[in-house]
Amino acid sequence: MADPTVDGERFRRRFDEFSDIGATENGGVNRPSLSDENKAARDTVVEWFREAGLAVTVDEMGNIFGRRAGANPDADPVLFGSHVDSQYNGGRYDGVVGVLGALEAVEALNDADVTTDRPLEVVAWSNEEGVRFQPDMLGSGVFCDQFDLEYAYEREDKDGKRFGEELERIGYKGDAPCEPRDLHCYFEMHVEQGPFLEQEGLPVAAVEGVFGFSWMNVTFEGQANHAGPTPMDMRHDAFVATADVTRSVRRLTATEGTDLVGTVGSVDVWPNAINVIPETVEFTVDFRSYDDAVVDAAVEQIQREIAHAAEREGLEYEFEEIMRVDADPFDQSCIDTVVDAAETVGCEYTRLVSGAGHDANYLNKIAPTSMIFVPSVDGISHRESEFTEWEDIVTGTEVLLEAVRSKAAE
Known part of the structure; x- marks a missing residue:
C-alpha cells in the first residue's frame, strides 16, 4: 500500500475553478455569506465532496459536512476544514485553501486506498467572515453552543434581510441539528494573514493559539x-x-x-x-x-x-x-501533532499565535484543536491582492494530511 500523496495539480485545478465563482476584475472574489455567489460556492463544495465519496450533511446553520467512513464507525471523528464565504471583494485564499486542502487530503487517502481507524469529516463553516451578518464565525459559534440558533437566524444585513430567511432562500437551511457533538479533534489550515512566515522564509506554522x-x-x-x-x-x-x-x-x-x-x-x-x-x-x-x-x-x-x-x-x-x-491557547497535543507532521513531511516550520479569529476559536471549546498556517505574501489578506505561493499551499496540505492521519489512528 502506497503512502498517501497530495496531488498538487488536481488541487490547483479545483482551486482555479473555485476562484472563478464570484471572481472580481482585480483577481479577488466576492462571495459574502448567503449571497448567490456563496450559494454557487456551496453547490460546488457539495458536488466535489460527493465525487470524493463523502457522505454530505447540511445542518440548521448551513454548515456543510462531508464524512469519510473509518474502520471503527463508532469512534469520534477527526474534523478538519474552514470556510468558503469571503469578504466583500476579498482574496481567493482566505478560508478556501482550508476546505479544498482538506478535500485534497481525503482524495490522497482515496488514491492510496487507505482507510483510517477513525472517521474523517471535512467541514465548510457558515458565515465565518461576518461582513454581511454580524457577528463573525456564526456557523461554528452555534455548532459549539456559543450562540443560540434563533439569535443567529435573526441577524440582519444592512438591507434588513435576516440570516435564517437568506439561508432558506439559497437552499442551505439543513435538517441536521447544529449543536455540539463528540469529536476526537479539529484541524484548520489557513493562510497566515500576516507577514511573519514570509519574512522568515518558512512554509508552515503550527498555531499555538489565537488573540x-x-x-x-x-x-x-x-x-x-x-x-x-x-x-x-x-x-x-x-x-x-x-x-x-x-x-x-x-x-x-x-x-x-x-x-x-x-x-x-x-x-x-x-x-x-x-x-x-x-x-x-x-x-x-x-x-x-x-x-x-x-x-x-x-x-x-x-x-x-x-x-x-x-x-x-x-x-x-x-x-x-x-x-x-478571550485569548485562546490551542491543545498542546494537537500542536505537537502538527509539529510532528511538519517533521515527517520534511519542511521547515515555526510556531505562531494568530492575530485573526477563526472557526478554530470556537471548536477549541468543545474539542482538542490546532491550526496550520501557510504564508501570506506581503502579509496581505482581506484584499483582492491576497496571494500565497502554490508550493506553500501544497506543503501545508501535506502537513494537514499527516496530522489528520496521525490523529485518526489514535
Whole structure:
C-alpha cells in the first residue's frame, strides 16, 4: 500500500475553478455569506465532496459536512476544514485553501486506498467572515453552543434581510441539528494573514493559539448645521470626536501592550454632505492581544477617551461592546501533532499565535484543536491582492494530511 500523496495539480485545478465563482476584475472574489455567489460556492463544495465519496450533511446553520467512513464507525471523528464565504471583494485564499486542502487530503487517502481507524469529516463553516451578518464565525459559534440558533437566524444585513430567511432562500437551511457533538479533534489550515512566515522564509506554522479581541460599536450624536455660517465655537461635530477617538486608538496600541493592535474599521457618517456639519457618526473599534488583561485595559481606556471626546464637542454618545472573545491557547497535543507532521513531511516550520479569529476559536471549546498556517505574501489578506505561493499551499496540505492521519489512528 502506497503512502498517501497530495496531488498538487488536481488541487490547483479545483482551486482555479473555485476562484472563478464570484471572481472580481482585480483577481479577488466576492462571495459574502448567503449571497448567490456563496450559494454557487456551496453547490460546488457539495458536488466535489460527493465525487470524493463523502457522505454530505447540511445542518440548521448551513454548515456543510462531508464524512469519510473509518474502520471503527463508532469512534469520534477527526474534523478538519474552514470556510468558503469571503469578504466583500476579498482574496481567493482566505478560508478556501482550508476546505479544498482538506478535500485534497481525503482524495490522497482515496488514491492510496487507505482507510483510517477513525472517521474523517471535512467541514465548510457558515458565515465565518461576518461582513454581511454580524457577528463573525456564526456557523461554528452555534455548532459549539456559543450562540443560540434563533439569535443567529435573526441577524440582519444592512438591507434588513435576516440570516435564517437568506439561508432558506439559497437552499442551505439543513435538517441536521447544529449543536455540539463528540469529536476526537479539529484541524484548520489557513493562510497566515500576516507577514511573519514570509519574512522568515518558512512554509508552515503550527498555531499555538489565537488573540483575544473586543469589538465595540460607538455612536456620537451632535448637531447638523451649515458648514459656512456656523462659527467654530458653536459646532457640535460628531466626526471631530470620531477623529479624536481614532487617534486615541493608535496611541493606545503604541503604549498599552507589545502585541496590542487596534483598528477603527467601519465608519458611517450622517448626513455625509460636503457642506453640512456631521450630526451622527457610528463607528467600530477593534482591539486584539494574546493577553486578555491588555485588551480589557484598552477597552476601559477607550471608553474614557470616548467620553472625553463627546464632552469636548458637546455630544451625546452610545457605547456597546458587541463582541468579546478571550485569548485562546490551542491543545498542546494537537500542536505537537502538527509539529510532528511538519517533521515527517520534511519542511521547515515555526510556531505562531494568530492575530485573526477563526472557526478554530470556537471548536477549541468543545474539542482538542490546532491550526496550520501557510504564508501570506506581503502579509496581505482581506484584499483582492491576497496571494500565497502554490508550493506553500501544497506543503501545508501535506502537513494537514499527516496530522489528520496521525490523529485518526489514535
